[in-house]
Amino acid sequence: xxxxxFKTPTASEITxxxxxxxxxxxxxxxxxxxxxxxxxxxxxxxxxxxxDGPAAPPWLQNKIAHAKPGKALSEALxxxxxxxxxxxxxxxxxxxxxPAAKANTLKPHPWQVEIAGEVAKPxxxxxxxxxxxxxxxERIYRLRCVEAWSMVLPWVGFPLxxxxxxxxxxxxxxxxxxxxxxxxxxxxxQKSALSTIRWPYSEGLRIDEATHPLCILAVGLYGRALxxxxxxxxxLVVPWKYGFKSIKSIVKITLMEQQPxxxxxxxxxxxxxxxxxxxxxxxxxxxxxxxxxxxxxxLLNPNIVATxxxxxxGEEVASLYAGMDLTxxx
Amino acid sequence: MPPLSRRLCLFCLALLPCLWLAFKVIQNDLGPEPAxxxxxxxxxxxxxxxxxxxxxxxxxxxxxxxxxxxxxxxxGLFALFYACLHAIGYALFLLGADWKGMGAELxxxxxxxxxxxxxxxxxxxxxxxxxxxxxxxxxxxxxxxxSIYAAALLAWLHVVWQVRASYFDAAKFGVxxxxxxxxxxxxxxxxxxTVAAKQxxxxx
Numbered sequence: 369x370x371x372x373x374f375k376t377p378t379a380s381e382i383t384x385x386x387x388x389x390x391x392x393x394x395x396x397x398x399x400x401x402x403x404x405x406x407x408x409x410x411x412x413x414x415x416x417x418x419x420d421g422p423a424a425p426p427w428l429q430n431k432i433a434h435a436k437p438g439k440a441l442s443e444a445l446x447x448x449x450x451x452x453x454x455x456x457x458x459x460x461x462x463x464x465x466x467p468a469a470k471a472n473t474l475k476p477h478p479w480q481v482e483i484a485g486e487v488a489k490p491x492x493x494x495x496x497x498x499x500x501x502x503x504x505x506e507r508i509y510r511l512r513c514v515e516a517w518s519m520v521l522p523w524v525g526f527p528l529x530x531x532x533x534x535x536x537x538x539x540x541x542x543x544x545x546x547x548x549x550x551x552x553x554x555x556x557x558q559k560s561a562l563s564t565i566r567w568p569y570s571e572g573l574r575i576d577e578a579t580h581p582l583c584i585l586a587v588g589l590y591g592r593a594l595x596x597x598x599x600x601x602x603x604l605v606v607p608w609k610y611g612f613k614s615i616k617s618i619v620k621i622t623l624m625e626q627q628p629x630x631x632x633x634x635x636x637x638x639x640x641x642x643x644x645x646x647x648x649x650x651x652x653x654x655x656x657x658x659x660x661x662x663x664x665x666x667l668l669n670p671n672i673v674a675t676x677x678x679x680x681x682g683e684e685v686a687s688l689y690a691g692m693d694l695t696x697x698x
Numbered sequence: 699m700p701p702l703s704r705r706l707c708l709f710c711l712a713l714l715p716c717l718w719l720a721f722k723v724i725q726n727d728l729g730p731e732p733a734x735x736x737x738x739x740x741x742x743x744x745x746x747x748x749x750x751x752x753x754x755x756x757x758x759x760x761x762x763x764x765x766x767x768x769x770x771x772x773x774g775l776f777a778l779f780y781a782c783l784h785a786i787g788y789a790l791f792l793l794g795a796d797w798k799g800m801g802a803e804l805x806x807x808x809x810x811x812x813x814x815x816x817x818x819x820x821x822x823x824x825x826x827x828x829x830x831x832x833x834x835x836x837x838x839x840x841x842x843x844x845s846i847y848a849a850a851l852l853a854w855l856h857v858v859w860q861v862r863a864s865y866f867d868a869a870k871f872g873v874x875x876x877x878x879x880x881x882x883x884x885x886x887x888x889x890x891x892t893v894a895a896k897q898x899x900x901x902x
Contacts, residue, residue: 450730462864465729517731562865654807654859656799664730667723670794 412436414506414591416522418448421592422600425477427496431504432588435524438506443662445508446519448590450664455597456513457616458565459548459555466557467597474554474617476600485545486623488536495601499587502526506591507584507605512646512679514610518660523605524588529579537575537623544578545628546571546604547620564635571615572628572642573606576688582607582681585618608681610644641698645689646679650698701768708769712776715743716783733791740784745853745871747777748820752850752878771827774846778824781817809859816852819845847882850875 415437424432457467460474479495504524512518532544550568552558558567577583586605587594594600599616606613612632622628632640639653648658657675665671678685689697699707719739722728728735754770757763793800804810823843825831832839854875858868 446730454730456863458863462866464731560864560866562869564861564863564865651806654809656803656806661731661733665733666726667732667736667791670733670791672794672796 414438414522414524414588415440416445416506416508417591421590422595424593424601425496428477428499428587428593428601431499432524432591432593435504435506435588435591438508438522441508441510441520443510443520446521446663451519451521451589452595452597454663456515456611457597457599458563459557459567459569459617460597461557468595470556471596473556474549474596474600476594476596476617479601479619481602481618482620483535484620484622486538486541486625488538490535495587498531498602502530504587507586507607509605509607510679511605511607511611511614512660512675514612514640514644514652514657516652516655516657516660516675518662518673518675520662522590523584523586524591525584525586525605527581528583528585528604529581531585531621532579532623535623540625541623542575543624543627544573544575545620545622545624546573546615546618547622548615549617549619565631566634568619569615569631570629571604571613572624572630573613574627574688575623577606577685580685580688582684608645608678608685610640610646612640613644643689643694643697645677645694645698646675647677647694647698648675649677650695701765704765705769705772708772712747712772715739715780733787737784737787737792740780740787744777744780744784745857747773747780748846748850748853749871749874749878751777752846752875756878756881775824775827778820781820785813785817809856812852812859813856816849816856819849819852823849847879850879 412434414432414435453468454464455467456464457471460467460470477495480492481495481498482490482492484490504526506522506524508520508522510518510520528544548569549555550558555567557563573583584605586599586603587601589595589598594603599614599618602618603616604614604618627642630642632644633642646657651657659672660675662671662673676682719736723732723736726732751770751773754766754773757766789795789800793803804814823846826835826839826842835842854868854871857871861868
């Protein structure tokens with residue numbers, strides 16, 4: 369008879385104590401709610417919770433706290449500290465540590481977003497009204513930066529398509545353009561004379577990309593409101609494209625017939641295309657895109673992993689680009 | 699201050715960035731991507747020491763800081779020291795000692811390619827910075843050591859070709875290198891003129 373030995377579980381299989389304890393709290397809270405006769409739907413909560421988060425209005429905190437939990441990936445999550453202290457948000461400086469140190473000048477509440485262009489119902493809306501009736505959900509996504517590093521992050525948001533539908537795009541709506549806030553007081557680095565970026569930062573998607581179910585607008589991270597440096601209060605997350613496409617602190621969404629101009633493709637059109645799909649076969653002219661450094665890493669363990677086409681979301685999105693020469697439309 | 703104490707002081711000061719870095723590495727406090735922080739930091743200090751080395755002669759001539767001349771070799775050797783840390787850090791920690799991949803990077807990335815001759819120049823200058831070499835090379839020693847100007851320009855190019863979101867670093871280093879090198883060009887023409895003026899006019 370063969371005796372199977374007990375296999376030592378890998379580190380990822382062991383529930384961290386903090387989460388184990390949280391589970392007890394969660395059960396206790398659930399029991400209380402049950403006793404109060406509340407519906408089970410209010411039991412939903414993001415699977416990943418950081419103890420602290422930035423200040424946000426109660427309605428938003430409450431909404432995020434009730435987001436439907438997301439599906440975990442096999443890859444380990446990037447710790448909250450790293451996700452919020454290693455950012456590119458050039459409106460606040462050019463070092464990765466600048467956004468966390470300086471983004472406190474941004475005032476994400478109250479916030480308005482303008483919906484414009486080829487829609488039947490354009491207008492300017494308060495964030496609260498935009499989110500009214502929207503059920504938030506957690507999405508755990510890989511984020512691949514064009515600089516060849518990557519993270520795994522638990523966002524809280526909702527599909528962009530759900531928002532677009534409400535404003536009834538016309539038949540001419542072929543593209544969606546996004547604009548970040550331009551405000552030299554709130555975003556001091558917009559005063560810099562030596563920036564290559566022409567403000568406001570702008571990005572865009574083709575309508576079929578924008579309406580793909582994987583493409584979300586995020587309002588939270590790690591079960592809390594978005595920190596300013598991560599693009600509070602509303603940002604795009606397109607997991608199969610390089611990170612710069614996932615524009616932060618959005619104030620305007622414009623439906624367009626023509627392909628919109630986007631910030632990086634204007635600065636260096638040979639280096640950054642409109643599509644910017646993650647593609648290990650198309651190098652950035654100044655570095656290879658074949659591999660990525662999964663963060664956090666350490667000096668002796670650079671944690672270099674192979675980059676996958678469409679950042680591993682090819683099964684879902686590759687069909688959007690059928691027949692296109694991706695070395696030309698990079 | 700006697701020259702020996704000055705030398706010791708300067709040595710300790712020049713080692714401070716390295717000690718700070720070592721401390722941060724031990725504390726595990728270089729952020730989620732320590733290799734990048736380490737490589738940027740050492741590169742920055744290699745550049746700083748290169749500029750300091752090039753500033754010795756202007757300081758001597760403008761401010762009459764003759765004492766600084768004695769320490770130029772040490773400043774230059776620290777430029778080499780930080781440049782070596784920069785290159786080793788890049789190869790070991792950023793590329794993960796992937797030698798095959800490094801070969802491709804060195805060839806395909808112009809901003810890395812230009813840094814190779816710059817590093818070779820610094821190594822050559824460091825290797826010939828001792829009394830014996832100075833004597834053995836004679837007049838050629840000065841000729842060889844003029845190549846530090848080329849190293850400075852290549853180092854600047856190395857920064858310029860990495861510009862992404864901001865011209866700030868490229869502009870800052872450009873201005874510093876520009877002032878240091880144009881000063882030499884100015885001196886060169888000034889010297890030529892004085893030599894020409896001293897020569898007696900030819901009679902027809």
